[in-house]
Amino acid sequence: MTFTKKDIQYIITIAFSALVYAFGIESFVSSGNLFPGGFAGISRLVVMLIERQIGLVIPFGVIYWIMNFTVVLFIWNRIGHKFVLYSILWFSLSSLFSIIINVPIVTQDMLLIAVFGGLINGFAIGLALRSNASSGGTDFIAIDLSVRLKRPTWNYLLGLNAFVLMLAGLAFGWDKALYSIIFQYVSTQVVNTMHQRYKITRVQVITDHADKVCDAVFSTVRHGITRIEVEGAFKHQPHTMLLITVNNYQLPEVINCIRKADEHAFMTLNAVEKIIGNYYQKPLE
Template structure:
């Protein structure tokens, strides 16, 4: 990829990511303020902790806690995952905090906690999933889980769920036992909605790419994602032509970026992805995202 086209492609991709992260942050904040917060239903992760602290420490608002508590995780993501991911996550968190403050007095959609948990979970999950699809995150526990899963046999979803069982359980002590049950409902619905939006909650995905632009795509995956690739030689069953096949393993957070890279070089490339429950051996090279 020439320097000019690489810069042009990177700028276009970045603008697109920030646009959808803005939408995702707004939808996330609306789900909180129009459904969950008025009905004393909380979400998991740093968001849930922030809502609990907002209830306990009234002079400090939820939006302040959301930003401050996420800063250590953003720094961790910057060091371990990449600066574009950290910047886009921080942008999303700041926006969701601002939107949450602006929407705080919005009229609740429903005053029925069960309906709020169900539909609030859907709206919240759609917002979070939109941000995740565009190389960002709205909650520090997602970043921490991404890093921990690479060192264990547990998926991101399993680790996040483990954290949230304790966080959502504590809602019973701060609000009421009913809040815990409704919060669990909202969390599981949001979890499944994120699953649908992102298309896969597992940390790792194996990817097979059949393309004539294998060298360009392979170099881009190495330089932009920091992922090593393996080249296979195959033969077309119908044409009998020799084809190069790229194989690599990526994280869930890198899926959208990989698709953009392949689409840029070869829109007609054949791409097959499958979930990988565990990765052992070999080496995941640290990302080098600019």
């Protein structure tokens, strides 16, 4: 496991993401008594139940850190070590920031809290994921499923959070639980939009320089290419069609290298719902 200049950029982004997340928790989630998804929601529920039952106020960050670190002990050998270390850094910093920062309440309107709190929450988590980290907890589960199923699974987390919301509704009222659903939905959609690693695109390329384009793609990503000899219907000139399947995280690099190899290449892009068969997905470090 080696560290590069890119890792320094990741660490800075992770720290900023953790700060944004803590701001969202303290300024929106806590003020609206909402329940985020995953371990954050469970932590909020535990904190509120302890305070109501015995009057003891435990910081959200303490419970959140303990729960996440416990999961790390079980998934250490299942996911890349650098990814896990970055995730530990993220949820440790977000836990610390949520304890030490003092932020004002932005609004008392529950709908605004749910929508904008969800946007901030999703942005922070999405930023962490783009920096090779996660918020831990159920994110580890979603990432593991994405690798196995070869498609994004973030929307499935809404189902995993249903039990927490049911308990929250029974304990603290269904209005908070319902607003929390809005919060979680907005957050999940933002994460799903920002995190492109497990979204797959098929690139169709029509070119007269197939060998040059293939060499450029092979030097950029580790994916196979299907070559089909085709003919233009208008001028009846021969061309080569190349079929390449890549994830959206790699897509800009692939398009750029094709353009450099053949600036006149014609490309179309199609979203892939699911892959059956051999497809290489670079593992998390």
